[in-house]
Amino acid sequence: MKLSKAQYDEIAQFLGHVQPTRQSLRKLKERFPSQSQSTLLSIFSQEYQKQIKRTHAKHHTAEAIETYYQRYLSGVMQNAAAPVLLELANEVDFAPSLMARIVLERFLQEQEGTIPSKILINSMLRDPSQIPDGVLANQVYQCTVNDCCYGPLVDCIKHAIGHEHEVLLREMLLKKNLSFLAEEQLRAKGYDKTPDFILEVPVAVEGHIIHWIESKASFGDECSHQAYLNDQFWSYWNSCMSVREKQLLYASQNF
Structure with a gap:
């Protein structure tokens, strides 16, 4: 639809x-x-x-970070089982997983005396059992499982959906008997910028010549379309299309 x-x-x-x-x-x-x-x-x-x-910036000032950390400590002192971090995130309109990251980083910095690495933080957010404090581990877990838009659980779901759509797209191309090169084949040929599929023989769809397909498995608004153009699609244009293909595409657009 x-x-x-x-x-x-x-x-x-x-x-x-x-x-x-x-x-x-x-x-x-x-x-x-x-x-x-x-x-x-x-x-x-x-x-x-x-x-x-x-x-984002206002939640990462030194004052905001310290305020959130002290509110967390005060909250769990009163009731360690209450969803202190989750409620705090909702109160200040910030993503629960990002609030958990702020407080976890501040906690580790206090424990270790140095700023923890992003690798360590990401690992603990994916697996809160690694956090050396049971109460904070539970608080972080509550944030990640209740976050609809951010965090390791959401990233895992997005990755799975993206992979599913790539498989479905491959099956559709095979069913239509279209000759194509997949991303892994393009990388083997030395391309550094690779769409999901390049059609070896371009096809016409609703008056447009299609040379390659990039599956995003998400809704494309104007903002995301522009970001994809700048971050990926123009690179595909330059690295994956021959001069003749560009001429054909220009011709089809100006027809």
Whole structure:
């Protein structure tokens, strides 16, 4: 099902007035029942990530970090079983996994006397049992499993969905008897920038000549399209297409 710009704007406007929680996601589905769960979740995640980027700096000042850490210590002292970090993150409109990262890094810095490495932090966020404090480990775990948009659990889900769509796309290309080179084959040939599939014989789809396919398995709004163009697609254009192919594409676009 195609989503019009007006429908997208209505969904984005609705999301601007709710918190990024599972309860809000249920409200979103109730408000827009005709849209699929995956589409709404993708838009939900993208809009929230935009909000986080806008407010990220204020949560990482020295004053904010110390305030969050002291509130965490005070909260668990009163009730170690309460979801102190999760509630704090929701209170200040910050992603629970990112709040957990801030407090974990501050805790380790106090314990070790030095700034911990990102590798260590990421490892502990993926597996909280590595954290040398049972209470904090539980708090971090509560944050990661209740975060809809960030954290190791979300990253794992996104990776699995992306891989699933690549497999489905490969099967569709084979079913259509289209000749293609997959990403691993392109890397073996020395390409440093590789889309998921390059069609050895371009095809026409709805009046456009298709040379290569990059599967994102997520909703593409204007912001993400522009980011993909700058970060990936122009590189594919330069490294994966011959001069003749570019001429053909220009011709098809100007026809």
